[in-house]
Amino acid sequence: MSRRHSSQAGNTGSRYRKRVAGATSSVGAFLAFGMAPLAAAPAAHADVDFLGDLLGDLASSWSVADPGDAAATWDLDALFGAADPGSAADDPFSWTAIMDQWFYEPLHAGVQAWITSDFGEMVNNSINSMFGLYLIGNGVDGTALNPDGGDGGLLFGDGGAGWNSDAAGVDGGDGGDALGILGNGGAGGAGGAGADGGAGGTGSWWMGHGGAGGAGGAALAPGLSGGDGGDGGASVAWFFGNGGAGGAGGAGGNGVAGTFANGGTGNGGAGGSGGDGGTGGRSGYAWGNGGAGGQAGVGGNGGAGATGTAANPNGGNGGSAGSGGSGGVGGIKFDGSLGAAGQDADGGNGGAGGTGGDAYQDASGFLGNGGRGGTGGAGGSGVDGGDGGAGGNGGAGINGGAGGNGALGGAGVLTGGNGGAGGTGGDAAGSATSAGVAGNGGTGGQGGASDTGTAGNGGAGGHGGNGATGDDTIQTTGGNGGTGGRAGNATSGSGGEAGNGGDGGTGTFKGGNGGTGGVGSAGPLGGGDGGDGGAGGDATGWVDATGSTGVAPGTVYSQGGNGGTGGASAGPSASLTGDSSDTPTGGNGGDGGNGAEDGISIGGNGGAGGQGARGAGAAPGGNGGNGGNGGNGTYIGGNGGAGGNANSGGSTPGGDGGDGGNGGASAGATSGTLTNTHAGDGGRGGNGGNGTADAAPGNAGNGGNGGAGHGIADGGNGGNGGNGGSGDQSFGANGVSGVARGVAGADGGNGSTGGIGGNGGNGGSAENGNAGNAGNGGNGGNGGIGGTGGAGGTDPTTGLGQAGGNGGDGGAGGAGGTAGQAGEATGSGNDGSAGADGSQGNGGKGGNGGAGGAGAAGTDGSSSATGTGGDGTGGGKGGVGGNAGNGGTGYVGGVGGTGGAGGVGGAGGAGGDGGTNASGVGQAAGDGGDGGVGGAAGSGGTGGASTGGGPDGADGSDGTGGAGGVGGAGGTGGAGVDGTSPANAAGGDGSAGGAGGDGGKGGAGGTSAGGTGGVGGTGGAGGSGGAGGDGGDGGIDSTGNGFDGGDGADGGAGGNGGDGGTGGTSTGGSDGSAGGGGALGSGGAGGAAGQGNPGQGGGTPGADGTAGNNGSDGNPGS
Structure with a gap:
């Protein structure tokens, strides 16, 4: 019979069903009978009984069923128990998996067994014909003519699978929907070459899974993009169903190889991008998992450049690679805790850049230059970011082609992708008429960022290409190493490690310089170290026929490449949350390359070490990287690289400076105008990181040793040691004030000792030349300032002022570094000069003493209506000022702190007013209380002693004594009562007024040893007498x-x-x-x-x- 139309968008033509399905009113009773032969599987039989019971209830309300209302009325705990479902996505023992494997799948399998059986098809066809509706049956699979799968029956049946496209550029068909009570959506079909996969169909409204999305097709042609994966079908089931998984993205096409034929440029073609993974389908309403996102497609590789031809002697450039696709997003969990969202997919890796083509060559050698390597493709984003592709290698020629740059790693939620490595530079052959320069290495790609996990590592810089060394009459220079890739940053996780710089290539005339190390990254849970600098390339020697370099004509000359600088590590977010105890360090400098062992050669200089990161939270300041060693030469040895400076910590110690590199040796050869032969000097040590209020500073790095001079060469000078880090220069930890708590002030913290200066390097030895001078020791760091004592409070019980806290002592200056040993001459040369030891750092200033607490005011006397007024109480005594801290010892002694001021005495209480007694006589007022005595001043600190010929620190001044409290005022005497005025008698006499109270005595000022004494308090005013x-x-008598x-x-x-x-x-x-x-x-x-x-x-x-x-x-x- 003719089947119903598909529900898929854009498909309106008729299609034929493979099977037919049944009707509503008779399904429950019929299945109870019709499926009895399948009851041999106990689980399936139980499921059919459950289905029959359920359909009996559903049939009467088929026309008004509402999934939302039904979900609210079904009690899941009554059906399956009130158990915690837990996580479901990847756990086979989760409740969602148990539900699927032990309930839904057997039930679904039983229904499918019925639908696909010969007897079932006969019965279903009869039911479908009876009702004129397609009630029971599966949708037909898509075909080339009708690509989308057909829909399942209105009661039971799965959607048909979409057509797997075998036509290039044509998308796969969409899976059919399951429209009934129970059934799965059809899977989307795979896309043809370069086309997208079809979307999965939706599952049934009661129970059913969404169909999986189809895979995207691989690229249609070289250099084109892969197709995107189809989206997984949603589960619209109100009770149970998982979303369909997204389809995988197709791989991007590789770039075509370059060619010069038919007018071609010889450059390789670009690679195509990988397809994106499909999005996972949504879970069912009440129970189920979202579908997993589809895997991303990888990027295509760049095409190789063509080898040069006679007409086009230069090699072609390599093609750029395609980027990886983005991983599919997992399907959402619709609601509730019964299930989980789908897992997002990883990003695809970027493709590798194409190789540069070699130049054309004939029997005489290369006639052109090598091609440039292609750039790598960027990694795609996802849960884990895809890795960036490596740069292509440069081609060989008279001059080598540059290596391609590595690509950026993809951003990841958990892990960032690693940056791609830079390509190696192409080799250079040079020629009899042209100097050859090898290609530089490519830059490493930056690591991908991460949200919650570890960011990606930076890619290593590519090595420089090598110059040909077989013929010393041809001048060749090695290529420079590429810069290492920067590490990826993390939002809330750990930063990645930076890439190392590439090594320089070899050459007859000059070695290539090493690449700079990459910069480290920041991350709250830890950052990455800076990358190491690459080593300089060695030189094997070139015959300078004309003496252009200053040597005698025909002399062999060469120069080693310089080492690369170490990369700095990043901060200060190395530990924003305080969870990291490790701070990234700077990268080490690369060693300089060696010159040739014969003729006149100069060694390359060592690279400087990178700076350490600033500490944060629990992480200390980062150490500086060590400097690289200088290369050896017959004429001049290379200088050692300087050590990297350290950085300060947060509340933790500062880092240590890196050691300087050693100088390279010299053999004492001279030629032509090049007569000042000497070994290389040692590198300077890095400075230590400064301390903070709560932590010590770091120590300095040692200077490198000077290189040894042989023959008539002078020995190299030793490097100077670095300076130690200084103690905190703002303040040591201040004492806590006791004002708010009514207690004595806390003592201030002592300033931290300065960091130790680095030792000087040893001078290089010599034979018949002058030996090297010893390196000077580094100066010690300055001591930190002592903290100020906290102010004293007022005791609420006694009213006495409390003592101020003592100031902290200033920190001692750090010890200076020891000078290196002077070099010794074993022949007719002179010994080197001795170096000077480093000076001790200056002592820190002593902290000031805290002020004494003020005495409490006396209590006022009570006034009386009928009796004498009460006396006021005396004010409390002021607290003693804190003693100041002593200055720290150092090259210049620290100044002593100032003593704390004594506390002010409390004011006396006022006398109470007198009243009037029963006889009408005014009563005496109360006297005012005496003012409190001012507190004694604190002593000033002793200045620090000088240890190196500088001045001693000045003593601090004593504090000022506290002012005495003001005396309390006397009370007012009570007023006398007026006499009576009777009508028929003499007028009464008035009563006397009461005496006023005396004022209280002012408090005595506090004492001071060397400062100013406190001012005495003012006496209280006397009270007024009562009127x-x-x-x-x-009056008048009766007679007038x-x-x-x-x-x-x-x-x-x-x-x-x-x-x-x-x-x-x-x-x-x-x-x-x-x-x-x-x-x-x-x-x-x-x-x-x-x-x-x-x-x-x-x-x-x-x-x-x-x-x-x-x-x-x-x-x-x-």
Whole structure:
């Protein structure tokens, strides 16, 4: 019968089914009967029973089924137990794998066995015909005419597989969808040459897997890209299903070889890029894994350059390589914990650059130059980045072709790809009429970056090509080595290692220089070391027929190549998280090449060592790399390379400087104008890294030894030692203040000792020439500054000020390095001069003492409404200032620190005011409390002693004594009560006012040994006397006679002002000034006299009362 149309986009034509399927209402009962013959497999029989039971429930709601609603109503724990599914992607014992292997696959296999059996096909065809729908059956596989696979039945069946394209440039067919209750999507078909793979079909809506994507086809033609892998089909199952895996990308085509035929350029063709891997399909809704991403295709290699021809004597250049494809992204996990997302795939490797073609040659030799090597292809990105491709080697010729550059490694989530190695330079033959220069090595590729793991390593630089050495009449120069690739950086993992520089090639006239080492990388969990410099190439000797180099005509002359400089290591993110205890170091310099053993030759200089990285977190500062050794020569030996400087740490010690390289030897040969024959000097040692507040500085590197002079050659001078790192120059660790906690201040930390200077190198020996001078020892590093003592607090219980912390001692200067031994002459020459030992570093300054804590203020006396006022309490004593630290010893002694100031005494509490008693008499006020005594000053530190002829450090000054506290003010006396004024009697007398309180004494200033004494505190003011009560007015009697007015009472006496505190004494400085006396208290006003009554009706008037006297004023304080 005619099958239904495919659901795949773009396919509307009719296709024929291989099989037919069944109907909804009768499926449950029919399968229970029809599948009985298959019950020999127990697991499958149990699955069919489960399916029959399930379909009985589903059939009645077929037309309204909603996967989202159904997923919410099914209880997975009731079906399979409430177990933790765990990780599923790669674990065969995971719950997802168990579900697939022991439940779904047997169930699916049983359904497929039924569909594909002869009896099943007969029954299914009948059911499909009965309902007029394609209900049970698999989709047909795609063909060339209809590439996409057909869809499965509406109840059961798998989608058909997409057509595997066998036509170049035509994509593979898409897999058919499984539309029913149970079934897998069809696999996508493989793409034809250079074409993409087909996408996998979707799985069924209840249970079913998505189909795998088809593989992309390999490149259609040389130099073209590979096809991309098809995407895996999604699982739309609400209950269980895995996404389909993405298809693999196709390989890129290799570039065509170059040719000069038919007008060709001779250059090799570029390689094609690898195809990208397909994306994995999404998992089912409730349970399942996302599909794995497809593997990326590799890049094609560049084509080789053509060999030169008579018409085109230069060799062709090699072609550039293709880049690797990107790995496919894993399918997502739709929801929940039952399953996992699919695994992303790795990036593809880049292709190798093509080889440069050799030049044309006839019987006489090469007639042209070699071709350049091709550049490598970049690595693709993925979970692990693909490696960058290597550069192609240069071709040989009169002049060699340059090696191709290595390519960048691909970025990776876990691991970055390694950079490709640079290609080797082509060899140079030269000719009788033309000097030959060999090709330089290619630069190494940079390592790929990493997100969470280790970044890629930089590629090694290519070696320089060699010049021909068989004929010393032909001048050839070796090629220079390529620079090493930079290491990849890591976002949250470890950085990669840098690539080493390539070695220089050999030549008759001159060896090539070594390549520079690559720069290391940064990473929070550790960085990479800098790459080592390449070695300089040796020279075998060239006959200088004309004496152009300064030798006598016909003399053999040669010069070794210089060694490459070591690469610096990166920072400061070597340990941002504090998890790394290892800091990358600088790369070592390469050794210089040797000159020829006969004639006049000059050795190459050694390369300098690279700088170490700055430390961070728990990682110390990185060490500098060692300098390379100088090469030997008959006329002049090469100089040793300088050691690399170290770097400072974070909270950890600074690194050590690298050692200088040794100088090369000289045989003492001379010729022509070249008469100053000598051996090479040793390289200078690297400086040590500086210390920090919490860590010691690093030691310096030693100078290299001078080379030995033979014959009449002078020996080489020894290299000077490096300078030691200095202790922290900002501050040592300061003591913690005790102010907030009410305790004594903590002592400041001692400054760190400076790093040790490097030893000087030994002078080279000589025979009949002058021996080499000894190298000077390096200077020691300066000592660190002592920390300041913390300020003292105030004890909340006693009110006493606490002592300030003592300042830390300044660090001693680091020891100077020992001078090397002077070279000795064994023949008629002179011995070398002695070197000087390095000076000790300067001593660090002593830390200042912390200030003493202030005394607490006294408590005010309580005022009373009916009685006398309370006295105020005295202020607390100020704390003692901390002693300063001593200056460190050194070439110049460190200055002593300044002593801490004494704490200020606390102010006395004020006296309380007096009240009025029951009799109406004003009561006396309370006296003010005395001010607290100021704290004693701390002593200044002793200056550090000089150990090398410099001045001693100056002593620090003593601190200032603390000021005395202010005395408390006296309280005010209570006021007297006014007399009564009765209507029919004499006026009452007022009551007396209370006396004012005396002011408290000012506190004494603190003492100081050599500084200024503290100022005495000011005395407290006397309190005012209370006012006397007024007399009451007289009344009138019954006869009209007036009564007398009452007497006013006397006011209370004013309080005396407190005396000022004495100034603090100083044995070697100025005494503190005394505090001023307190102001006197004013006497209280006398009460007014009461008025006598004038009387009425001729009665006798009453007399006025007598006014009270004003109270006497107190005395001012002295």
